[in-house]
Amino acid sequence: MNLEKPEHAGYFCGQSVIELAERLRAGSLTSVDLTRAALESIERLNPTLNAFVQVDPPIALAQARKADERFAQGVDLGPLQGIPVAVKDNIDTFDHVTTYGSAHFKGFKSNRDALCVQRVREAGAVIVGKTLTHEFAYGPTGDRSLQGAARNPWDARCITGGSSAGSAAAVASGMVPLALGTDTGGSIRIPAALCGVVGFKPSFACVPIEGVFPLSTSLDHVGPIANHIEDAQMLFEVMAGRVCAPVASPRLRRVGWITTGTFGPVDTEVERQVYQLAWQLFGDALEETSELALLAAGMKDTLLNLQRAEAFDVHAERMQNAPQLFEQEVRERLELSRDVRGWQYVRARTCQKQYKAALAHIFERYDFLVSPSVPVTATEVDAREVRLGEQIIDVRAALLSHTCAWNLAGLPALGLPAGQVRGMPVGLQVIGAAGEDDYLLQVMSRLNRRD
Known part of the structure; x- marks a missing residue:
């Protein structure tokens, strides 16, 4: 079901990545064109929506020129080649600061990409920048982060949902056509629903979480946010490192x-x-x-005990040594997490x-x-x-x-x-x-x- 465009809309709003990929290969568009469109949309919309926490235009444009050079040389790495993509700020990237939405990691830069990002780069995509995450991905509202609150493209007074807040806002507003998110209790699907886009949480361990900051290791998932199911599938396949097996025409029983x-x-x-x-x-x-x-x-209680115990395990030393650096709500949740036996x-x-x-x-x-x-x-x-x-x-x-x-x-x-x-x-x-x-x-x- 297609929605009308939101109040705050950029170049990629509602666009199909499959169609953009066809135009790249036909020569009617270049990756530099698309990347400039993304950067222009971000420059215009991000001051209101706060979806991106870091963008580096020279890095993005260098990747786009490389994609265009490959096309000119007859090298085609697949349907993501030359397509602008955003990455949630709890997923490591070697060329952008990754703060995990927290003052604990202000200015931190990993020395390597998360495996899912590495695969997206190897497919020729252009990593435009990092999108806002609720601090340490520990919240479903998307309004508690080192960088503030992400805002809903349909009404900037409202939340995007979280914790993949910026990724959903970036796609829904048309700043980019694709984004990576993570999901531990709904953090892809919640903002996708509230912002009016597609979000997919794969089966557990289907997409590797290596290089993704953990919230709860038995519950964490990585997945795509997109305008269309076909585009989400395309990004999922790249992150999973495999192509979906074809299925017969649907004959649903129940x-x-x-x-x-x-x-x-x-x-x-x-x-x-x-x-x-x-x-x-x-x-x-x-x-x-x-x-x-x-x-x-019972499922809710079970998940709560798993998530709290595993989250506190990740943050125990930070809670001991520098609790004041946590955002208040996140710190309160971790204090409750301490009590799981x-x-x-x-x-x-x-x-x-x-x-x-x-x-x-x-x-x-x-x-x-x-x-x-x-x-x-x-x-x-x-x-x-x-x-x-x-x-x-x-x-x-x-x-x-x-x-x-x-x-x-x-x-x-x-x-x-x-x-x-x-x-x-x-x-x-x-x-x-x-x-x-x-x-x-x-x-x-x-x-x-x-x-």
């Missing part, structure tokens, strides 16, 4: 719409809008399923295996499970409560409620734009069985095109 309330309250208008797209895509294969109702609370962590690892087995059993009956990506539209920056009907709930809990279970299980999950509610984007989340990334991407690409 698609389970997760019963409202299973993972928490949902804005009725958001549910109506998202369900409408689900019905358009899946038709009679769509049916309500309540099978997750008995699992939801050893037996709780061990039990959580055992429960994680049990939930994976339970979900595998459910996927014997369903091709996909679907739900809203996020049960609310974007709230204002700094808001920490939101009203849903008669309830007032925590913004962060609401943002994470429908996404985090699939990190616990390591399942592939795709977020798609599903239109707007009260002028702000909402998203449909489609979850596949473990390891079925190729099937999920290709089937949804075909169905979405047909729609």
Whole structure:
């Protein structure tokens, strides 16, 4: 489903990378043209949206000229050659400062790329710059970082969602057509939904996390943010180091719409809008399923214990030696994380295996499970409560409620734009069985095109 352009729109807004790649090869565009368009869009929009935390035009243009030289020499490294790409600021790059959104690493520069970035470079893409991350990727709002708050292209008073805040804003606004993000509890799919773009969390360990600053090593994923599913698949293939295996035409048996309330309250208008797209895509294969109702609370508690224990392990020395350098909310979350006991962590690892087995059993009956990506539209920056009907709930809990279970299980999950509610984007989340990334991407690409 295509959205209208946001209030703050740049050159790449809604553009297809596949079409841009065709024009590069036809000679009607150059990589330098595209990179200048990206830099001009960033210069115009970033003062408002704060999506990029570092851009180096000479470095970007040098990469673009190299891509054009390769085209002129008949060297074609693949469909990303010459395409501008942004990288989240918790992913190492050798030629840009990587702060992880924290004062602890102000001015830090890694001596090498993360493996996923290395693969993107080897495919000939142009790394334009680094995008804002919630500090250490430990937050779903995207408004707590060394560099401040990212702003939503549809309404700059509102959050983007996080923690891949800048990456989603950069793509949604058209500063770049592709961006790398990370996802530990929803950090790709949440901002993709709130900004109106495609976000894909692959199966666990499908894309290597080497060179990505850890939040929770048993839950961390790396994936693409894009305008279109086909573009997300293209970037995913490069980061994963393989091409998706072709699948036959989709013949869906059953698609389970997760019963409202299973993972928490949902804005009725958001549910109506998202369900409408689900019905358009899946038709009679769509049916309500309540099978997750008995699992939801336990999955949330299990993920929370895993994430807290592993996050505190990463930051224990910083919490001991320089706690004042953390942003206040992130420090408070880490203080809570300190309280997870050893037996709780061990039990959580055992429960994680049990939930994976339970979900595998459910996927014997369903091709996909679907739900809203996020049960609310974007709230204002700094808001920490939101009203849903008669309830007032925590913004962060609401943002994470429908996404985090699939990190616990390591399942592939795709977020798609599903239109707007009260002028702000909402998203449909489609979850596949473990390891079925190729099937999920290709089937949804075909169905979405047909729609």
